[in-house]
Amino acid sequence: MSIAKQAVKETRFTFDGQTGFYRGKVRDVYHFEDRLVMVATDRISAFDVVLPRPIPFKGQVLNQTAAHFLQATADIVPNWLLAVPDPNVAVGLKCQPYPIEMVVRGYLAGHAWREYRAGKRTLCGVALPDGLKESDKLPEPIITPATKAQEGHDEDISREEILERGIVSESEYVQLEKYTLALFQRGTEMAARRGLILVDTKYEFGSLNGQIYLIDEIHTPDSSRYFYADSYAQNQERALPQKQLSKEFVREWLIANHFQGKEGQTVPEMSDEWIDQISNRYIELYETVTGQSFQRSETDNIYQRIEENIRRSLTVTYF
Template sequence: MKALVKTDFNFPGQQSVYHGKVRDVYNINDELLVMVASDRISAFDVILPKGIPFKGQVLNQIAAKFLDATADIVPNWKIATPDPMVTVGIKCEGFRVEMIIRGYLTGSAWREYEAGCRNLCGVALPDGMKENQKFPTPIITPTTKADAGHDENISKEEIISQGLVSKEDYELMEKYTYALFQRGTEMAAEKGLILVDTKYEFGKKDDKVYLIDEIHTPDSSRYFYAEGYEDKFAQGEPQRQLSKEFVRQWLIERNFMGKEGQVVPEMTDEYVESVSERYIELYEHIVGEKFNKANAEDVAARIEKNVTEFLKK
């Protein structure tokens, strides 16, 4: 089981490279981006010490399917997927804001609510809500996009008044976010899943707003199993989820939440393999198809060959 945790390609026309927490993004002639979904895994804004085999392929292929399935709602950056771990697309100027949309009160929003917060990113929340309760209508709770460290909650009014995004662009992103979430909700329901919350990123090129990055993957979204949701909610029991939350829970149980002085627990080979299996299971549930493992003998050489051939076309 080989995981791709580091990339150092030199593609034709390459101008620069940005190494993110999980993705490495190569700028080709300031026109295209080659986005490599690595097998790195992050939690609490920390990159964990070991990669997860096939995780990059899982994320890249889920995102590609959902970008294609929502292209009628919003133009997106994707042009092609020349390799199972790579998407090539249009280079946009990304907005410094992530659009997080929540259908249910869970995760970090629940943690804040439980601590007494009744106003989340400018959205008023009523008293008396319970964990994993459905909102009457989905709410948007944006965050600023940080280069390093934690993203910060921010309201629509602050985004516009600080000039992070124009009022016109923000309202278009808002409209797209609701429509994408609606489509994602319908597609999840067909697979017996509930799309609980997710995030979208947008960018701009030639005065046109595009959907960029990944969508509806288990790294950017949370899913519950629809079956048993009502019973578990009524009993106050944890929901069965399809998301990266199981990794966060494993870390929390071992006293790691990315805070200063905390040490990442040891990731044994058995644990790494179990996470890989969970990601493959996520893929098969979310997409509704069997996952076909790509040849992982020399992943870097495979990617280099596939992307170089694509760019030469």
């Protein structure tokens, strides 16, 4: 069996008590009255497009990395996670999501760099100084929110626009900003202990009974970008690209093959070798950021394993 056939592309389960189902770019989410069951599939997206081939073990990496950091930040803000009954599954509180992503950046990279290179000096209402190079450290971390699109591309939005449109109340938004900066600080400290720099990341929040909760994933390769600390200064000095732990290398490969998710563009063919390389990079990130050895989950009858573990979790009372 080729490695690609062992991947989880999508699930189609039906459970007693299920009240809804949502398929995101990467996760399949099963709704119940008091909880969500989130299956981290092996789908991979870039430029808000789901690529045609799944990446083995990617879902496990995302799920277990997120659980690691949710547990490590629970003292900063309550989070949705209740249990991890399967390597690819998280069970958590059913919160009402805020329709924005809190993107926080400590360095000029990725989307922010592409905008800056194009001549923009204001990003989401935040002014950026002239004279910065790609991957330069910003004077201080900045928050550049994005709307959470149900379909298509997320869009940059400023704090002022969020408040003007009434997307989030001012008091809630102030609290979201505080949580975002505190989480980024904790993530930065944890990354530094692993010889890494947390470059940028995003957080999603929801509310339940008047309380704000951190939801979804945090500090994973899909939501975050990391540089290696030991080579950062030298690479900046020599104007060399930074070695990254993130899925930016997938975006760069797509750009080099003339795909950025724009109308009329076709996703380039992904070879078995390329799929294996992406899988190995995800595993490398897990081991590097968590300091734990990655244990590949059993992939024979993978869908049966996931379904049985979810069914068992549904018999557990968390409240």
